Amino acid sequence: MGLDGLFAGQVARTPHAVALVHEDQRVTYQELDTWSNRLARHLSARGVTPGSIVAIHLERSPQLIATLLAALKAGAGYTLLDPQFPADRLTTVLGQTDPAALVTQSHLVALPTPAALIDLTVDTPAISALPGTPVETGGHPESVACVMFTSGSTGVPKGVAASHRALAATFIGPDYLNFGPEQTYLQSSPVSWDAFALEVFGPLLHGGVCVLQPGQHTDPHQIAELVERHRITTLQMSASLFNHMLDEHPAVFSRLREAMTAGETASPAHTAKALADHPHLHLVNGYGPAESMGFTTAHLIGGPAAAIPIGRPVAGKHAYVLDENLRLLPPGVPGELYVAGHGLAHGYIGQPWLSAQRFVADPHGAPGARMYRTGDLARWSQDGALEYFGRADQQIKLRGFRIEPGEIESALLRHASVAQAAVLIREDRPGDKRLVAYVVAADGAVLDLPGLRRHAVAALPEYMVPAAIVPLDALPLTVNGKLDR
Numbered sequence: 001m002g003l004d005g006l007f008a009g010q011v012a013r014t015p016h017a018v019a020l021v022h023e024d025q026r027v028t029y030q031e032l033d034t035w036s037n038r039l040a041r042h043l044s045a046r047g048v049t050p051g052s053i054v055a056i057h058l059e060r061s062p063q064l065i066a067t068l069l070a071a072l073k074a075g076a077g078y079t080l081l082d083p084q085f086p087a088d089r090l091t092t093v094l095g096q097t098d099p100a101a102l103v104t105q106s107h108l109v110a111l112p113t114p115a116a117l118i119d120l121t122v123d124t125p126a127i128s129a130l131p132g133t134p135v136e137t138g139g140h141p142e143s144v145a146c147v148m149f150t151s152g153s154t155g156v157p158k159g160v161a162a163s164h165r166a167l168a169a170t171f172i173g174p175d176y177l178n179f180g181p182e183q184t185y186l187q188s189s190p191v192s193w194d195a196f197a198l199e200v201f202g203p204l205l206h207g208g209v210c211v212l213q214p215g216q217h218t219d220p221h222q223i224a225e226l227v228e229r230h231r232i233t234t235l236q237m238s239a240s241l242f243n244h245m246l247d248e249h250p251a252v253f254s255r256l257r258e259a260m261t262a263g264e265t266a267s268p269a270h271t272a273k274a275l276a277d278h279p280h281l282h283l284v285n286g287y288g289p290a291e292s293m294g295f296t297t298a299h300l301i302g303g304p305a306a307a308i309p310i311g312r313p314v315a316g317k318h319a320y321v322l323d324e325n326l327r328l329l330p331p332g333v334p335g336e337l338y339v340a341g342h343g344l345a346h347g348y349i350g351q352p353w354l355s356a357q358r359f360v361a362d363p364h365g366a367p368g369a370r371m372y373r374t375g376d377l378a379r380w381s382q383d384g385a386l387e388y389f390g391r392a393d394q395q396i397k398l399r400g401f402r403i404e405p406g407e408i409e410s411a412l413l414r415h416a417s418v419a420q421a422a423v424l425i426r427e428d429r430p431g432d433k434r435l436v437a438y439v440v441a442a443d444g445a446v447l448d449l450p451g452l453r454r455h456a457v458a459a460l461p462e463y464m465v466p467a468a469i470v471p472l473d474a475l476p477l478t479v480n481g482k483l484d485r
Contacts, residue, residue: 002139002164004072006172006205008033014181014207020062021230022212027062029207032069034132035062039070041130042123043101046116050075050137052100053147055115057081057090057108060191060212063120065200067103068146072164075137076100077144079159082192083108084216089157096159096350097147141165147349148194148290159349160290167293169342171201174314176284176298177234177258181207186232188213188223194294195236195262202234224249233257236286239264240477243420246270247443253278262286262295265388265409266308269419269442271301285310287388291358291372292317293343297386306414309385310378317341318364319386320371321378326363331380336392338362340371377404398425398433403464411459412437412469415452417445420475423466437466440475447471 001009015030027035048054054071056078058064064080071078079097081090087109094102094113101116120127139145145164149157171179179202187199187210203210211230213222218241226232228251235256237245242261245252253259253274259281261271266285274283287310288296297319299311313319318340321329329335340362347355362369377389390406405423412421420440427433437456441447449469456465476484 001168002072002141002143003145003167003201003205004069004138006168007069007072008134010205010207017181017207018209019204020065020210020212022060022062023214025062032062032066036066036069036073037132037135038127038130039066040073040135040137042118042127043070043074043076043103044135044137046101046118048074048076048100048116050140051143052076053097053144054078055081055094055097055099055102055113057083057102057104057111058120059083059105059108059216060187060214062212064191065204065210065212067120068200072139072145073135073137075139075143077139077146077161079147079149080191080196081111082190082216084190085192087111092157093149093159096157139164141168144346144349146197148197149192150194150290158351158354161346161349162293163346166343166345167197167201168205169316170293170295170314171198171205173316174295174298176286176295176300176314177202177260178282179206179208183208183233183258184211184231185209185234185236186211186213186223186226186230188218188226189236190216190218194288194290197293198236198295208234220244220249224252227252227255231255234260236260236262238262239266240420240475242274243267243270244474244477246274250277253281256281258282258284260284260286260298262288265390265406265413266301267419268305268308268413269416271308272304273443275301275303287311287386288339288343289372289374289376291345291374292339292341293345296339296341296343299385307387307410309381310388311385313339313341317343318371320364321380321386328364329379331382331384334377334379334389337374337376337378337386337388338371339374340365340369344370344372377406398435398463403435408435408437408456408460408464408466411456411464412439412452414459415455417442417447417452419443419445422475434467435464437469438472438475439469440472 011029011033019029020027068078103118106121147159185203189195283301285299320338321335362371408423409421419442
């Protein structure tokens with residue numbers, strides 16, 4: 001069954017329950033279903049066919065959610081064009097996906113495309129006149145449900161083609177969060193981010209409520225207000241945003257039942273403080289690339305720890321730590337992390353050579369199974385959890401040594417006074433490369449830089465000890481809330 005069929009089943013179970021909240025607007029499951037059925041008919045009449053792609057260029061709103069559901073009901077997949085992105089990037093995405101239709105509104109920047117243009121500002125009266133009964137088309141489990149774009153090493157974004165089955169496997173069955181009708185999620189991640197799917201389908205496939213943050217930017221102050229106003233139970237954040245919320249808006253966590261941090265290495269100091277101050281909190285550290293629908297492994301954080309693992313594979317997914325010959329490595333030995341199972345994407349749209357390079361045969365799975373080469377470094381702990389060490393392509397070569405910044409950052413984070421750390425290589429003078437660590441003090445702590453250096457010397461080989469340790473009030477973040485290196 002496709003995502004549209006799963007949503008239809010939930011509508012039948014809870015037709016009058018609230019599905020979406022946006023500012024003062026509340027939309028029930030039945031209203032959302034009827035609205036998206038009408039729009040699906042309009043899409044089909046404008047040339048959208050099963051297997052095609054619908055590009056959605058809308059601001060965060062109930063119309064955005066109805067449109068992506070309509071695309072699925074029409075048998076198509078969708079790709080989301082973030083209005084805050086430069087027009088050139090959005091045009092590149094349109095060129096790669098070759099959509100059958102572009103759904104937008106007239107107040108947004110016009111994008112050049114030969115696709116059928118559906119302007120909801122103009123077309124809403126015609127759409128409203130169409131029948132709101134269920135449509136006959138829909139998604140097949142193996143059909144492309146969405147195309148998510150990630151950064152490419154060549155500078156050209158990569159479109160990850162995800163099937164209905166891959167997305168459904170991430171939100172139906174796994175228990176890393178308590179999916180259910182009593183949960184209220186906040187959708188605050190950028191629409192271009194893979195976490196968007198969790199914040200939308202997590203509640204809508206289980207009878208929960210999805211509260212849409214007004215505006216396009218992730219705003220910590222607004223998040224705090226929305227958590228209080230709408231009694232949000234479940235909040236997903238990047239590790240950097242989690243740290244900021246705990247430092248600047250700690251009352252948020254007294255309201256939440258669940259918090260999930262992902263996308264970066266979790267801060268042991270912040271997670272320990274969150275649990276000490278809010279022992280009721282179900283706090284999860286998650287991991288997963290967009291190529292595996294964003295959530296592949298999860299670790300329920302139970303208390304203070306020197307480092308926070310990324311945990312074990314969620315139900316239906318697999319993880320391997322392999323050497324360069326794709327052999328399984330034993331606990332304690334670092335290697336490259338590969339992921340497999342039901343959550344894998346089909347590949348990169350329009351880039352078969354790159355798909356073949358990253359999505360490879362799984363020698364440890366069933367015949368015909370595939371796995372995805374993440375490019376991340378990890379190892380299994382003795383108790384069966386994965387420990388993350390950063391990107392393989394962030395390796396630094398200094399004086400003939402290969403160095404993983406993540407390993408140095410982990411060592412610095414084990415010092416009680418450090419809440420956050422980032423390690424870079426600096427070359428202020430040609431030929432003079434040095435390791436520099438940037439650190440943020442833990443809440444209430446005073447950084448003892450000589451003591452921190454002694455800690456690093458005791459924990460690391462000489463060639464991995466930073467030449468300089470620089471204190472900062474906060475680490476810089478990107479618009480997605482991740483560390484801006």
